Amino acid sequence: MSAQDQISAAARATARDATFARPKFVLIAAGWLVLASLPFWAGAYNIATIRDVLLFGLFALSLDFLWGRTGILSFGHAAFFGLGAYGMAIVTIKLGLDPASASLLGLLGGTGLAMLAALVVGYFLIFSGVRGTYLTIVTLALTVIAQHIAIGWSEVTGGDSGLIGVPPLTFELFGWRYALSDPSQFYWFVLLLASIILLVLWRVLSGRYGHILTAIEDNELRARTIGHHTDRHLLTVFVVSAGIAGLAGAIYATGTGFVAPDMIGLMLSTEVIMWVAVGGRGTLVGPFIGAFVVWWLQQKISSIDTKLWPMFIGLFFIAMVFLFPNGVMSLGERGRQLRARLWRRA
């Protein structure tokens, strides 16, 4: 190995460790401040929209935790988001509890339902050695089944039209009751929650546990032969990921006030994969950016002509995979690469 090889190899290693290196970190911090100050300068409609984008970002983060770190692609992650949303709606609308306990029970029920489903499905799949494409196909089936149940079991789920009238999140602490009906406060609550979950995941994944997951993605059999119980690690990540997706879904339902079958179906499962891919798989912050970019493009393009959007998003996705396979988080680096390649040709 020549000295130059060594230098570039060392640089690659540092670049990988420095996902949160200074310029990127400053950008992320600046973006966060803009988001945090949004209620002071944006209208109520925009606040609510960005709040939903943040929740979709949180949902995408849950998939990135699974897909980006273990390599397992779930094609049915909307099933967990939808279970969270439907769990929240059913508890708050159908059970007739008082608002504070209904909200809390809805959050716990929705998230718990998603985690339970992931635990049962994940246990049988992961512990029996199902991996790769086969695992992806089963998760795909899961979201299709979930959507059929959401449409078919109309006494509970409201069928095609869904359930309307999910109340805003209400908390009760030491006898002091608080409903998050004010758009700004609800927005800040969502921003804070998403930030906390992002930071916790980032902390955990930049430590030893993150290395174990990277090792499993690299080569699961090797990780197993040096003493790591890989089945258990993968199941844990799958269940936690489903829990975060369910939580995002439950809160989303309290924001929109209703649930519908498209929150649990295949379309949303596909979209969330796109958000992660656009933002950059394995980057954790990327999924939020991906969700934002796709949402923003949809606004712009649909305002020209609504028929353009589906065609554009397909082409856009193909272009992304070709030009920026590591997502927008690698835009700078990839731009330099592409420029260097053009120079060499010229």
Added chain:
Amino acid sequence: MLNTTSLKAAYGAVPVLLGVDLALGEGEILALLGRNGAGKTTLMRTLIGLLKATGGSVTFAGADITNFPPHDIARRGIAYVPQGRGIFPKLTVAENLELGTRSRPDGRSDVPAEIFDYFPRLRERLSQSAGTMSGGEQQMLAIGRALAGDPKILLLDEPSEGIQPSIVHQIGEFLKRIVADTGISVLLVEQNIDLALATADRCIVMEKGRIVREGSVEEMSDETVMREFLAV
């Protein structure tokens, strides 16, 4: 230390191990020789639990560990270095070593310093991505990572494969030193007869899923024996 009695294993319907009897003693380096396709790697994979045995048994330190899951076997003290290294290329040298400590019996997670006495090169490269190292360095890392788990037995599958000759010789020296210092046992699968004979205390030869010959290094060094069992 490690014994197998008429161990059988198969890939699907194709039987590969047809009944292997093997005894690895404490502090012994046992070389497992044989032509391609004799079942050497299959035997290793069955010992570590990556492949289910279809018959016979494996006992380790008096306990029956036949068909235990790999992570369990690893934590009991059997370390496996697969063919073609088996490091995690995306992780750094330090991270690779750290992951190897999972099977330590004392539950500690710091990398034992002795590893750097054996492989000083690894200390220099701690923050380097393992995938960017040379073949020899990767092999050192793979052995170092196996040792980080403080094993009682080291299973080495063709450590000399794809490595420059000077380092092959070094690896043999390392192994002897490690065994002399720590008293672990080594089962060494090798195609490189010189390395095997220079390192091992005893040799066994596998052919078509069975052990067909066993003997001291001196017996095996004999030209006719080698030609009979090992010539391709």
